[in-house]
Amino acid sequence: MIYTSFKKIDEVGRVVLPKDIREKIGLRLNDMIKIDVKNDSIIITKAEHTCVFCSKISGLKSFMGKTICEDCIKSLNNT
Ligand SMILES: [Zn+2]
Known part of the structure; x- marks a missing residue:
């Protein structure tokens, strides 16, 4: 299943992950994420x-x- 959400990046490069996406992958406060770049895509994964x-x-x-x-x-x- 692909979930799509559009967000603006602020002046210092931050973006808020929507609450429903955080809940879907089980991200909680202070969890670490892994950020991979593949071609022109950014892949964010919960760091287990x-x-x-x-x-x-x-x-x-x-x-x-x-x-x-x-x-x-x-x-x-x-x-
Ligand atoms: Zn350490």
């Missing part, structure tokens, strides 16, 4: 796995059932 400390979505490892990024692992090792 994020670092428990900083919410990054890249360089992730699993530790004791939690997801943590490499930068936070380094920070923990330096404490």
